[in-house]
Amino acid sequence: MPFANLLTPSIGLGILKAALTRAGISAKVLNFHLRFAELCGKEAYNTIYHRTCPEHLVGEWIFSDSLFSERNDSFQDYVSGVLSASEADRPDTPIYGKSLLDDLVERIPLVRERVHGFLEGCLEDVRVYKPRIIGFTSMFEQHLASLSLAKLIKSRIPDTFIIFGGSNCEGPMGAETLRQFGFVDVVVSGEGEVVFPEIVRSILASGSIGNIQGIFSRERPFLPVAGQSPQNTVMTRDLDTVPIPDYDDYFEQLRESSIELTREPTLLLETSRGCWWGEKQHCTFCGLNGTTMTYRSKSAQRALDELIYLTDKHPGCKVTVVDNILDMKYFKSFLKVLAERKRDFGLFYEVKSNLRKDQLKLLVEAGVKTIQPGIESFSDNVLRLMRKGVSTLQNIQLLKWCAELNMRVFYNVLWGFPGESAADYDEVTRLIPLISHLRHPVGSGMIRIDRFSPNFNENVRFGFGELLPFPAYYYVYPFKPEAVFNLAYFFEPKCHKPTVERCHVTELSKAIKSWEESYKHSNLFFIEKETTLLIRDTRPIANEPLVILDGDFKPAYLACDEARTPKQILQSAGKNFQQVASEAHLKKLLASLVDRSLMIRQGEQYLALAYRKVV
Ligand code: SF4
Numbered sequence: 001m002p003f004a005n006l007l008t009p010s011i012g013l014g015i016l017k018a019a020l021t022r023a024g025i026s027a028k029v030l031n032f033h034l035r036f037a038e039l040c041g042k043e044a045y046n047t048i049y050h051r052t053c054p055e056h057l058v059g060e061w062i063f064s065d066s067l068f069s070e071r072n073d074s075f076q077d078y079v080s081g082v083l084s085a086s087e088a089d090r091p092d093t094p095i096y097g098k099s100l101l102d103d104l105v106e107r108i109p110l111v112r113e114r115v116h117g118f119l120e121g122c123l124e125d126v127r128v129y130k131p132r133i134i135g136f137t138s139m140f141e142q143h144l145a146s147l148s149l150a151k152l153i154k155s156r157i158p159d160t161f162i163i164f165g166g167s168n169c170e171g172p173m174g175a176e177t178l179r180q181f182g183f184v185d186v187v188v189s190g191e192g193e194v195v196f197p198e199i200v201r202s203i204l205a206s207g208s209i210g211n212i213q214g215i216f217s218r219e220r221p222f223l224p225v226a227g228q229s230p231q232n233t234v235m236t237r238d239l240d241t242v243p244i245p246d247y248d249d250y251f252e253q254l255r256e257s258s259i260e261l262t263r264e265p266t267l268l269l270e271t272s273r274g275c276w277w278g279e280k281q282h283c284t285f286c287g288l289n290g291t292t293m294t295y296r297s298k299s300a301q302r303a304l305d306e307l308i309y310l311t312d313k314h315p316g317c318k319v320t321v322v323d324n325i326l327d328m329k330y331f332k333s334f335l336k337v338l339a340e341r342k343r344d345f346g347l348f349y350e351v352k353s354n355l356r357k358d359q360l361k362l363l364v365e366a367g368v369k370t371i372q373p374g375i376e377s378f379s380d381n382v383l384r385l386m387r388k389g390v391s392t393l394q395n396i397q398l399l400k401w402c403a404e405l406n407m408r409v410f411y412n413v414l415w416g417f418p419g420e421s422a423a424d425y426d427e428v429t430r431l432i433p434l435i436s437h438l439r440h441p442v443g444s445g446m447i448r449i450d451r452f453s454p455n456f457n458e459n460v461r462f463g464f465g466e467l468l469p470f471p472a473y474y475y476v477y478p479f480k481p482e483a484v485f486n487l488a489y490f491f492e493p494k495c496h497k498p499t500v501e502r503c504h505v506t507e508l509s510k511a512i513k514s515w516e517e518s519y520k521h522s523n524l525f526f527i528e529k530e531t532t533l534l535i536r537d538t539r540p541i542a543n544e545p546l547v548i549l550d551g552d553f554k555p556a557y558l559a560c561d562e563a564r565t566p567k568q569i570l571q572s573a574g575k576n577f578q579q580v581a582s583e584a585h586l587k588k589l590l591a592s593l594v595d596r597s598l599m600i601r602q603g604e605q606y607l608a609l610a611y612r613k614v615v
Helices: 011-022 032-040 042-051 058-067 075-083 098-113 115-129 143-156 172-180 195-206 248-256 276-280 300-313 328-332 334-341 357-365 380-385 392-405 422-435 472-476 481-487 502-521 553-559 566-576 583-595
Strands: 090-094 133-137 161-165 186-188 215-217 266-269 318-321 347-351 368-373 412-415 443-446 467-469 490-493 524-529 532-537 546-549 599-602 605-608
Touching: 011 133, 011 195, 011 266, 032 042, 032 115, 032 143, 042 058, 042 098, 058 075, 058 098, 058 115, 058 143, 058 472, 075 098, 075 472, 090 502, 098 115, 115 143, 133 143, 133 195, 143 161, 161 172, 161 195, 172 186, 172 215, 172 481, 186 195, 266 300, 300 318, 300 328, 300 334, 328 334, 334 357, 357 368, 357 392, 368 392, 380 392, 392 422, 392 599, 392 605, 412 502, 422 502, 443 502, 467 481, 472 481, 532 553, 546 553, 553 566, 553 583, 566 583, 583 599, 583 605
Parallel strands: 133 161, 161 186, 266 318, 318 347, 347 368, 412 443
Antiparallel strands: 186 215, 467 490, 524 532, 532 546, 599 605
């Protein structure tokens, strides 16, 4: 259901369909988000899907009228209460610029006018298949559209059995969905590929589902009591047993639709679940893994077979790996084999940002074109507060190597962690002009508090105090606060206590904005020429457009391609120096490179900022 990405089939539905096929049960995946985009126009659909913040629930609001008759707030209320809001830590900065806000204000009512006809059309399509059971997968802004259609189906075809699952149904969110919406028969909380065929089989056989862990049903309406999280389904330990997703219905319906995509769709591939870093130390802001952090990955052979199967079946499509974090074992197996095959899969992976250069090189050779490292900050103190397990220098060196190796990179910068100091903000603000030649963040700002994150689970300990759902939830659900709390995923502190004075946040935001503006014209790279390094510097802060490093400056600079202490430099590259005779001498030389903004120092470590340009 809307709103989901037009360019990707749903991996959840693809797996569930394949699991049913394996169990000998026929199923059809109906990609009604394509139909909605056709009705509203692709541009309007994509503006809402891609350009609005998830916590503003625009997609949900559009369907809330069709679900609830007792709504009495107006579009104007929603615009002034949600869309016209400003950044929580900068009341003078509206979240949406004027032209985008005007665009949204014009488009949203027009899109909402399409909802009734859309739902009726979906119902007619559903009737064609005469299904006994209908399942909805719901994540992010798909809940209200799914509930609206489920309600319509149940009212017109009452014998249909309705099942909900997906990340919007995990834990209290799923239990509350069952509690509030009487037309939903079953909610699955947790992984579905094993239990879904079981549920379907037993409903087809006996009309009943019995007692299955992680399933909330009218037969066994176990709902969580306050402060208790209900159990999830039993997680799949061996991911090689998960069927390969079946995307055929998506591609068939896309071909039949009038939507013209600007490029081939992207296939979603899953090679692991959970997070190995989160098992050791859960990043405080992260709710991505729900309650199942346990890391599991597919065998290299299975990952390879699946990748080849899917890309052969759907030629021309790039592949996004949906994992939250790359399995480090793959550097010795899966990625190595991919590199040997020399086939361009155009892969995307999320990675931890402490990768070594040889690992990044292998990713490039393996056909990984884009990565999303968990950078999140350029302040060691803030990284420590969020338990990220990486340092500022590791983050910068990874961005530098991405520039050198032509790896596309996306990441965010976050702030708003209790315990931050003004000095942390100022440090990052000062650092940014030095790294303006490296890829800037795609997003930056105050952290949200997501359900399942440590910041949510231990809100008081982490200094946030009482939490409330984001205001948009109250415009979407006409329920009592406790019910809205259970349904929500995005939260904010009841009292916004600024961690530092506003001027420090404003300066940091300005520095990031200038970085975005100057990035295209900013460069800092070197070419090695005999006994010298020629450094080209076009950063706005550049003192000299061309710097020549010779003598001992050259080996010192090259040795700091990776962050190093003077002691480490002497150990690894001492033989390359002619004059440097001691650590003290080397420190002086490094300090002069820092003074010239060609290198940075954090603690005892130095990192060269220019990357090697291959000519
Ligand atoms: S943010 Fe990334 S690394 Fe941290 S716990 Fe979440 S998935 Fe794991």
